[in-house]
Structures are given as C-alpha cells and as structure tokens.
Amino acid sequence: MSDLDGLSPAETLDGASTVEVRTSASAALIPTIRAVASDLAARADFDLDAISDLRMAVDEACATLVDVAAPSSTLQCTFLVQSERIEVHAQVRAGHPDAVVSTDTFGWRVLQTLADDVTVHHEPGAGGDGPTVGIRLDKRSGDLPR
Amino acid sequence: MAEPAPLGSEAPAAEAAGDFLDTAITRPRPGAAVLGVQGEVDTLTATLFADAVAELVDGPEPTLVVDLTGVTFLASSGLAVLIQGAHRAEKRNARLRLVVTTRAVRRPLEITGTDQLFDMHSDVHDAIGGDD
Numbered sequence: 001m002s003d004l005d006g007l008s009p010a011e012t013l014d015g016a017s018t019v020e021v022r023t024s025a026s027a028a029l030i031p032t033i034r035a036v037a038s039d040l041a042a043r044a045d046f047d048l049d050a051i052s053d054l055r056m057a058v059d060e061a062c063a064t065l066v067d068v069a070a071p072s073s074t075l076q077c078t079f080l081v082q083s084e085r086i087e088v089h090a091q092v093r094a095g096h097p098d099a100v101v102s103t104d105t106f107g108w109r110v111l112q113t114l115a116d117d118v119t120v121h122h123e124p125g126a127g128g129d130g131p132t133v134g135i136r137l138d139k140r141s142g143d144l145p146r
Numbered sequence: 147m148a149e150p151a152p153l154g155s156e157a158p159a160a161e162a163a164g165d166f167l168d169t170a171i172t173r174p175r176p177g178a179a180v181l182g183v184q185g186e187v188d189t190l191t192a193t194l195f196a197d198a199v200a201e202l203v204d205g206p207e208p209t210l211v212v213d214l215t216g217v218t219f220l221a222s223s224g225l226a227v228l229i230q231g232a233h234r235a236e237k238r239n240a241r242l243r244l245v246v247t248t249r250a251v252r253r254p255l256e257i258t259g260t261d262q263l264f265d266m267h268s269d270v271h272d273a274i275g276g277d278d
C-alpha cells in the first residue's frame with residue numbers, strides 16, 4: 001500500500017487529529033463514510049453550510065473512486081482535522097491499469113464547488129497491482145465569501 | 147473467518163435502493179402531479195429517483211411538483227437527475243416546481259446554482275397552487 005504522504009498520526013501538525021476509515025470499496029458503504037465526515041465537521045464547529053458541503057464532497061469523492069475500484073478492494077478515507085479546516089484523502093486500488101478519475105464530469109465540477117481545494121492523484125501500481133487512485137480535498141470551517 | 151457481507155453487496159444497487167428511497171406520485175388536484183420523495187438520493191438510489199422523475203415529467207399534468215421535504219441527502223447524482231427532469235419538462239413547456247424545506251436539499255441546489263432551473267416552494271400547497 002502506498003502511504004498518504006506522511007499522514008501517520010505521529011507526523012501530523014500540532015493541534016491536528018487524524019481519523020481513518022476503511023471500508024469495502026462499495027457504494028453501499030459510502031453513507032457511513034459521509035456520516036463520519038459530517039460528524040467530524042460538526043465537532044470541529046464547522047458552520048451548517050460547511051458541514052453540508054463536506055458531507056456532499058466526501059460522498060462525491062468516494063463515489064468517484066468506488067467507480068474505478070478493483071473488485072473486493074478497499075476504500076481508504078483519512079480525515080485530518082485541524083483548527084478551522086478538514087483535509088480528506090480518499091483512495092482505492094483501481095481495477096484497470098489505465099484507470100483514471102475523469103475531471104470533466106458534472107460530479108467533478110460539483111466537487112470543485114463544494115471543496116476549497118481538490119486534487120486527484122494517480123500512482124502506478126507495483127507488480128501485478130492496479131494503480132492507486134486518490135482524491136484529496138480541503139474544506140474550511142466557514143465564513144468564506146462566495 | 148466468514149465476515150458478514152457489507153450491506154447491499156449481494157444485491158444489485160437497484161434492488162437495494164428501494165430500502166433507502168421511497169417515491170410516490172400523487173395527483174392532489176386535476177392538472178397537478180406531485181412526486182413525493184423520502185430518503186437519501188445518492189449514487190445508490192439515483193436510478194430509482196431518475197425513473198420516478200421521468201414518470202412525473204412524462205405524465206400529462208401541466209403542473210409538475212417534486213416534493214423533496216423528506217430527502218435527507220442530495221448528491222450530485224441526484225442534482226443531475228433533477229437537471230435532466232427540468233430539461234425534459236422544458237421540452238413540453240413546463241417548469242418543474244420543487245418543494246424544499248431542509249438545508250440538506252437547499253444547500254446543494256444553491257451552491258451549484260441548480261436552483262435557478264426550478265420554481266422553488268416551501269410547501270406543497272403553495273407549489274400546486276395556480277395553473278401552469
């Protein structure tokens with residue numbers, strides 16, 4: 001498994017806490033992940049619109065990844081909770097060697113609207129494994145002029 | 147060790163979807179049809195939602211209402227269904243009316259600008275009022 005760019009709990013920034021959720025890469029489990037996102041945002045004093053946005057953004061990111069995930073693979077979703085923002089990294093092992101997350105879809109545009117920052121990562125798989133595909137998004141707690 | 151199967155993993159998504167989304171079309175007065183929706187509209191349930199919206203929009207009534215009061219989550223896949231419905235209604239010179247009372251529905255519609263495609267109402271009686 002590739003790491004998440006040094007996001008192990010011991011290495012996180014001061015004042016941050018990390019929550020990691022791993023599920024089967026199944027659309028049926030996304031409601032659980034978005035519930036975690038919503039709960040973390042509420043506890044971090046996000047405003048109500050920002051909570052709604054994060055819940056929807058996490059749902060969108062996970063749905064996008066589950067679409068390209070290999071059968072019986074794992075969806076890994078890490079939440080880095082900091083003061084006034086939450087960073088989310090979601091990733092799966094893709095089912096096809098050339099799997100990509102397409103960024104010219106309606107869903108991706110919605111994701112860009114919901115998150116303050118969002119990027120997609122592709123890493124080639126080692127050995128016989130498919131590539132790792134990940135989405136990283138950043139959401140601030142609120143008070144942003146829109 | 148046998149692990150319990152994740153919810154829905156054995157059933158096709160469309161089959162599992164009925165557990166999480168309820169839809170029903172009612173006709174509270176001649177010329178008006180209301181699609182009532184309850185549950186979460188996401189990638190699991192979007193197809194079911196799309197079928198229900200298509201049935202509403204393809205019906206004969208001039209006044210078309212989607213009552214989203216009971217919707218607790220609306221993903222982009224659900225927004226896409228609503229947008230398709232708006233376009234389909236437009237082709238027959240109708241405009242979809244949405245009943246929206248909760249943040250879970252209002253926020254996604256507003257932040258994406260999708261609300262501009264619909265007549266927005268805060269209750270069903272208001273939405274079915276008037277002709278056309």
